[in-house]
Amino acid sequence: MDGLGGVAVLEGALSVLTGIAVFFILPDSPESAGWLNQREKQFLRRRLDQDSGTREGRVASTEKFQLKYLIAALTDWKIWFTVLVYWGSTIPNYAMTFTAPQIITYLGYTAAEAQLLTVPIYAGALISTVVCAILADKYKTRWPFVVFPYTAAAIGFIGLLATPQARLPGLTYAFLFPVTAGCYPGVITVVSWAANNLAPSSKRAAGLGLSLTLANAGGIVGSNIFLAKEAPRYWTGYGLCMAFISIAIASALFLRFTLKRENHKRDQYSEEEIREKYTEEQLLEMGDASPLYRYVY
Template sequence: MNSNTSPPELKVVEKRESAVVNERAPASDDAEVEVDGIDEIRRSVESYSAEETKRILRKVDYRLIPLLTLLYLLAFIDRGNIANAKIAGLERDLRLHGSQYNIALTLFFVPYGLFEVPSNVVLKILRPSVWIAIMMLAWGTVTTLMGLVQSYEGLLAARFFLGVAESGFFPAATYLLTIWYKRYEVQQRMAIFYGSASLSGAFSGLLAFAIQKMHGVANLAGWRWIFILEGLLPVLLSLAIWFVLPDSPERAKFLTKTEREFLANRLSIETGSGHGRVTNNDKITLGHVIAAFKEWKIYCAILMFWANTIGVYGFTATVPTVINDLGYTAAQAQLLTIPIYVVATMGILTFAYLSDRYQQRTPFIIAGNTIALLGFAAQLAIPHPRYPGLTYAMLFLVAAGLYSAFTPVLCLIANNLAPSSKRAVGMAILISIGNWGGIAGSNIYRAAEKPRYPTGFGVSLAICGIAIITAFFLRFAFKRVNDQRDRLIAEQGEETIRARYTAKELLDMGDLSPFFRYTL
């Protein structure tokens, strides 16, 4: 279990004469990394059989993945339950009119985007278990208090502070996965974790259907109980997370010393080329922050990220209303959202398995956005509400495509940023600016345009098209750099290139190292 006092940690001191992690001295995050001896480290890692490797990874999986999945499920329910509360009476009781509901949706994303980068900087300074527990306590408290708001202004204040409280969790959780798993292991784990977001739509609809029946209990409306009960869960779990969430392989008390060493060593040689080293033990500096903000590939990936956030946040906030407008009752609309999100989750898991198996990211980004684009095109073409069954069926394409393409985008950038401090900031930038797509998504489905929503479906279709073009461009750009670096090593030789730099200089270069290869 974690505690306020840092436990002894594995010291990763790699020298030319001994590349395996030193077993005689515990280490701290402050340890200097003097590296070389790559061949010895590689032999040490390769001495573990496939069965032993699988056994160790399963220990990590069973401890880390269920926790992150549960937490993200709770976070996504708490940010999206306003859609369920709306059709359960929130809009009527707070006398919302015009674009006020859309403004309340939008306000969440302003602080949510602004605070993600600072949050991941804090994450690198504090332990993840501590920082994530603090965030959980905060967002659960805000969600619970949202059930007590009495006015439109109160709703705005609650949504703003919910955005502040939740801002750091998703970038923290996705970054945490990257320091435990190799590049073609991480997406399957991230898919399970992110799949909880799509399942949250199902759980949220089911929970809202049940909770709104508490209407009148303690003289509170049913929609208020949706916020209160769904907010109390993360509050109650936050203290436990402080103690049970593992921070890093080097600090994992549920692993043996040799297992910790094995995980640290196998990740240190994960460059994609079979040469060179990377590090997850670097201390964050201003240079890492600046390097991340200057990284062009992050800004390209933001366009692909927007395809998801514009589509998903608009979709999740509106789909109960879309179904309701097809002639179904509010209760039926809540239940009919469930199969849509179940299919979306199946798509996420299938894409992740195939993406890791074939060690490709961009083809799956292209495929997912193409499926979503076809779904949006169908929604624009179908005369609403004349064909409710067909309209409802096309919602499955939209959800499956949008959700399935998202984890390949995250993993494409996570795989292609090093060292870990640059990755932490870079992923936060991607998620921060990318989540501002939720501002557009929250406002393009206009009440005046129902039941056809031409603006909402049209804008979502267009950004999916842009994401497809961007994925093709990034694939070409990354392959070009990889080919240049392959030619460099073939012409000059690994030893000649290594002789130009110290081992630490090569580590600090991260993804700019001639030995680093980009994931396509």
Template sequence: MAEKNNSNEQLEERNGSNEEKQTGVKPTGDAAEVEANQVLTEFTEEEARTIIRKVDFRLVPLLSILYLIAYVDRSNIGNAKIAGMSDDLKLTGNRYNVALTVFFVPYALFEIPSNIVLKLIRPSIWIPILVFSWGTVMTLMGTVSTYHGLVAARFFLGVAEAGFFPAATYLLTIWYQRYEVQRRMSVFYAAASLSGAFSGLLAYAIEKMKGIAGLGGWKWIFILEGLVPVVVALTLYFFLPDRPETAKFLTERERLFVVDRIALGTGSGRGRITNADKVSWANTKVAFSDWKVWMAIIPFWACSIGTYGFTATVPTVLKQMGYTTGKAQLLTIPIYVVGMTATLIVAFWSDQIQQRTPFIMGGFAIAVAGFIGELAVPHPHLPGVTYFFLFLVAAGLYCPFTAVVTLVGNNLAPSSKRAVGMALLISIGNLGGICGSNIYFAAEAPKYHTGFGVSLAICAAGILAAWILRKAYQKENRLRDELLEREGEEAIRAKYTEQELLDLGDLSPFYRYTI
């Protein structure tokens, strides 16, 4: 018991919460960093890799499966539409677009409050509540018999799903160093790309249940795909880890290692950061006032406008090329597999060379080429060419997304500011889903000039915004390097207590931004 208490005390010290740091007494040296480095040197490279693999196997597959389920449940309306829902619910005019749109209103509104709740209670409690809630709503969606019932169900699905993605992405940032996050996030987010293929395959099979219990095939799509998260949620509490300091699947010694390497490695400078800080009004306010978070929303919009409109429309595009409903469902699969592959390649490459913005700009450039192709092709006379450009669109829209989210996550500290800032990015960014759901007009099928044109324009804006962010972060890093060279590290440290440097987070003169 004494050994356990000592380890817990060490964990508290790593996160800047010991009594000495709270007193405001300036330390004579950076003893905490020296001690943390000493702990890290006790581990061999093989031991370090083994610990990180333990974290990987516990966290990444679990989050990936959950996001796959979430994305299938939000996007299966596109499959249900061509499986009979449109006729049964009389989705004439813009009714389908309204059903798509209403999801994003609560989805955007509740993301920031959800991440604040996440910092107040354990993720292993809050995330299962979210998963159970959206599974219940999705299952009940299979019982709707009117258009208005569908709209109400989509609204509550948005409420239930709102908190999961910002919670999951934030959770990754407190377990990994900055140039380890994107590759893990890509595996997690690749589930979104894979969900399009998975959803199409499931819909193809489930649709054949039409008539069982007097229900249409589209209703069975909602019911069966909704029961899955309900079952998963009931077991999730026992498997989802909260944070390194309390991880039961790690030994005390391994917890110290994870905490120290995150504290020393995530700031990418000479100072440490903390993930144990509490939510405060000051950090919430500074997250909202950071113009770079708002600038990052533009490339996020490029992803959300493009992908939500694309996933909801691509089955219809393929069907109007002359294919049957079943074949159109199956033809979506290779498109999403390419999107998933591009996401993984870019993320591993980005972490390897420690760059984010070039991959954001490059991905959108590919999407721009795809949208130009779709606008130029005389639909539906060249189905093969139309199909080819859909691959470019998918690859170009999916691969920049993790780079945008990771860029913001890498550049916000401490963790309470990061939790709010990432939720703000995702919340406002996901409002793009409203736009994406209302730019593909049925009257313009199969050319969809407005949909492809708006998506093209926002991708171009995303390229420009990424370039501005790159220049801004480069300038700030250069100014801090010049300050350090001019005044010296010791003179700068003498101006602050260690706790003050932790509280400054990414505003610390020792913090360096990812570009």
């Protein structure tokens, strides 16, 4: 192993080996988990059945992996729009993780002080994330807890661009709070939003894996857009963060209106009409395409 390249190979190899091991070690269902007793298996099965559908319709939760559900996930337009929403969070988050201490040092603080001053910023992000998660579940909706926090983050970036940092260090520092508090809730909210609208479980697993992989690819962008030669203004970094947040807001609003319209279409048919046309097994296999299924927006 030679230098940092060897470290990267070791870290990557561990991740790959862990992923392979999980395929054989992780149980596919409560029934195959040998450490659970019968009562615990029944409890988890009922819980999975309840979580697999909506009030209007249940979907299959016991099916084995089938290629058709992987293809359904890869071709589902909703997943690709959730990736755009994810990037409104992951790209600024990765960027600010590396850059926030540097921004603070330009305000006249030492490197050690700058590291300490990032703690309140991320404490605010933690509080914001928990509050948004609780409210999103309470009101059973997702889009407001993406759009409004992202809007706050965009305002923070505008403030950072517009503030003369050397003369107003306190104001510059203050604008870092809405940036992190606005970006961080996006990841948690979008994960649940994507999961709510993918069924059955094989499609949900494949879809979440795809969307999270592409979402975290935002780190490649975020870690390279704050250019040292532009310090302390960082026009490119702030501008691109605002651009990705704007795209994320537009994508979230598009998802909201499209999913609401689809629910309205399905509301035009009564459950009796639907069950006359399809068997229970067909409705379960259709997953989120079932006319009894209702999307969360």
